[in-house]
Amino acid sequence: MTMNVNAAAAGGQLEDEYLAEVPLRKERRIRGRSIAVIAFLTFCAAFFCLPLYVILVTSFKTLDQIRLGDIFSLPTEWTIEPWITAWNSACSGITCDGLKVGFVNSLAILFPSLVLSIVLSSVTGYALALWNVRWAGPFLFLLFMCAFIPFQIVMIPLIILTGMFGIYGTVWGIAVVHAITSLPLLTLIFRNYYKDIPREIMQAAVMDSGRFWQIFFRIIVPMSGNILIVVLILMITNIWNDFLIGLTFGGLGTQPMTVILANVVITTTGETLYNENMAAALLTAIPPLVIYFLLGRFFVQGITAGAIKG
Amino acid sequence: MKHLRNTVAAGLAVALASGAAAQDDELVIYHGWSTPAEVSALQVLRDALAEQGIAWKDMAIPHNSGVNVSLVNMVTGGNPPNAFVESNPGVYRDLAARDLSLDLTDLYESEGIAENLAPIVRELSMVDGKFVKVPVALHIDGMVYWNMDVAEEAGVDPASWTSVDEMFADFDKVEEAGFIPAAVGSQAFQVGYLTHALTAAMAGPDIYNRIYGAEPDITAFETEEFADVVAAVRKMSEYAGPETQNRPWNETTNQVINGDALLHIMGDWMKGEWKAAGKEPGVDFGCIPIPGALAVPVTSDAFGLLGGQDEATTEAELTFAATTLSPEISGAFAANKGATPARTDAPADLLDECNIVVQDLLAVDGGAVQNPFNISDSDWHQAIWAVMFDFWSNPDMTTEDVVADLQDEYDAIFY
Numbered sequence: 001m002t003m004n005v006n007a008a009a010a011g012g013q014l015e016d017e018y019l020a021e022v023p024l025r026k027e028r029r030i031r032g033r034s035i036a037v038i039a040f041l042t043f044c045a046a047f048f049c050l051p052l053y054v055i056l057v058t059s060f061k062t063l064d065q066i067r068l069g070d071i072f073s074l075p076t077e078w079t080i081e082p083w084i085t086a087w088n089s090a091c092s093g094i095t096c097d098g099l100k101v102g103f104v105n106s107l108a109i110l111f112p113s114l115v116l117s118i119v120l121s122s123v124t125g126y127a128l129a130l131w132n133v134r135w136a137g138p139f140l141f142l143l144f145m146c147a148f149i150p151f152q153i154v155m156i157p158l159i160i161l162t163g164m165f166g167i168y169g170t171v172w173g174i175a176v177v178h179a180i181t182s183l184p185l186l187t188l189i190f191r192n193y194y195k196d197i198p199r200e201i202m203q204a205a206v207m208d209s210g211r212f213w214q215i216f217f218r219i220i221v222p223m224s225g226n227i228l229i230v231v232l233i234l235m236i237t238n239i240w241n242d243f244l245i246g247l248t249f250g251g252l253g254t255q256p257m258t259v260i261l262a263n264v265v266i267t268t269t270g271e272t273l274y275n276e277n278m279a280a281a282l283l284t285a286i287p288p289l290v291i292y293f294l295l296g297r298f299f300v301q302g303i304t305a306g307a308i309k310g
Numbered sequence: 311m312k313h314l315r316n317t318v319a320a321g322l323a324v325a326l327a328s329g330a331a332a333q334d335d336e337l338v339i340y341h342g343w344s345t346p347a348e349v350s351a352l353q354v355l356r357d358a359l360a361e362q363g364i365a366w367k368d369m370a371i372p373h374n375s376g377v378n379v380s381l382v383n384m385v386t387g388g389n390p391p392n393a394f395v396e397s398n399p400g401v402y403r404d405l406a407a408r409d410l411s412l413d414l415t416d417l418y419e420s421e422g423i424a425e426n427l428a429p430i431v432r433e434l435s436m437v438d439g440k441f442v443k444v445p446v447a448l449h450i451d452g453m454v455y456w457n458m459d460v461a462e463e464a465g466v467d468p469a470s471w472t473s474v475d476e477m478f479a480d481f482d483k484v485e486e487a488g489f490i491p492a493a494v495g496s497q498a499f500q501v502g503y504l505t506h507a508l509t510a511a512m513a514g515p516d517i518y519n520r521i522y523g524a525e526p527d528i529t530a531f532e533t534e535e536f537a538d539v540v541a542a543v544r545k546m547s548e549y550a551g552p553e554t555q556n557r558p559w560n561e562t563t564n565q566v567i568n569g570d571a572l573l574h575i576m577g578d579w580m581k582g583e584w585k586a587a588g589k590e591p592g593v594d595f596g597c598i599p600i601p602g603a604l605a606v607p608v609t610s611d612a613f614g615l616l617g618g619q620d621e622a623t624t625e626a627e628l629t630f631a632a633t634t635l636s637p638e639i640s641g642a643f644a645a646n647k648g649a650t651p652a653r654t655d656a657p658a659d660l661l662d663e664c665n666i667v668v669q670d671l672l673a674v675d676g677g678a679v680q681n682p683f684n685i686s687d688s689d690w691h692q693a694i695w696a697v698m699f700d701f702w703s704n705p706d707m708t709t710e711d712v713v714a715d716l717q718d719e720y721d722a723i724f725y
Contacts, residue, residue, distance in 0.1 A: 068568065069568070091345070093343065094370070155383070169387060247380065248380070251389055252367060263344045264344055266372045
């Protein structure tokens, strides 16, 4: 899903810029070959949309119809009851307050996680890109290697560490772990972006007796609009869709939406309410989608402005 | 900067305070149950505890997302729950090694609980000779639930079968009448459960324990009985029909409920689907063990309790155990969840026909064995699942191939 929206946004964006800069070519008539291509692409799109279709129609069916097992049929009797139940009164354990609990928790996790991870890595990226830091090269290499370490390997040490600091099982624990695990990638992104800031600007700032933090807050941060949007989208999706960190570090009452969703849909030894589960899955997927639609345009701008290149 | 630091410090203080908020009369209950039936069962327990002044702090973890891993994580992080659903004896041994295990033996003896449990449940509730688990719901891993209308139309009577062979003999009749005889879904765990249920039923407790015990005896694979089990699994795969590929167990059960198939062999938790569809045991569907079963494997969902706590908390935990194991609560819990009560003396009006079948089975001396999750090395029993699922999916695989593969797995795991 992520990739599709991305690609679509990128496509639209490139086309716009292309049209603005290059004189229009003469419009060609649609030929047989392009019809074939379009037909093929339509078929592909339909194929990939099939699961979404099934999820969508199932979420509007009654359980009696679902039990018949015909997953492609349209609902004979439309109902939005599953959506309401999923949001308001689906059970996660004995607490039957629906997904809205998880939604609130996810928001509570999202903000501190975003702030911590972005603050930490933008400063690191800034220092590594624009200041003469001793061991900067090896440090960067180390960070880069860290990006490849699976989370599971460092999970237990992180649990012990957060336990020692008394933040295990709280929103802060989750935020700190998100900040730590996203540090390598985000630092690299910020560093590559800041690397393109002309040396002259830095030299002028230093000459005006600017110090590390002054330059950062007065010059660098105001110039970081594009890259902040890129990182924001990356991190919002990342944190919202995260399951493992939320499950591992989320204690009592701080479980994110994904964990609540899993509680709702994973059947152990009982009946499965497919309509409710499908509605719940869609509800959980909506927030990152909305972010993409709202900010997708800026995402491409940010990337083309130098985030990923170099 | 100073302001920021203060904010962070304040945030940490709040976080710490909320982490330490668990009071003496409050128990954190950790489990993986969320379906309506399961929740109504938990509510019975919560209400009973509330009457005694114990508050229930609920903590649900998605089932099979590594429940026991999460438990270990929470213990490591210094934030363990007071009660947790856990069967694996290894976890209890780990807890004991950290002085976090609560021995319930005295409670079991003084309250007369032990003598009111079926022998197999007593076994399932002990680790290393001590009672440490509080059983709440019993399930037989391989029950046969059949659709009575289909049976009538096909002219067969599952209740009259006395052996697996008689069952297979009737299957052709069912096929001729236009039904799928046995709706087993092709998922590794379904085939795995079918295999150990058939092993217990056809090969008996001795061979079952030689295969699924902590230290498996590979000569058990060379017995004629085991070869019969493998042949029966093959027969089931042939009668299950092609449309069962990758079907989840509950959809497979729905084929039986809808009248497309005659029967399903699964854990008797499939009763939840029947009940959700508004069907009654004895009226719409019947239940029997695998015909001619020498033994039945039993799953006992049980709570463990956290030891090494202060006196008040320990007291509350013991109240939790005693309440859960009272005949009334035991019966009500199981009735709501669609299981069989742990206690043999649960009120009779809370039992349905299938419960009585199960209780009769458990009363037979030596007629029950423990679920593999309780006794096997987990690598080993996953390996059996994998081999049997290969066998199920590949019609060219022979019994000899199964035995050879299992021996390879054995060598890889135990040497």
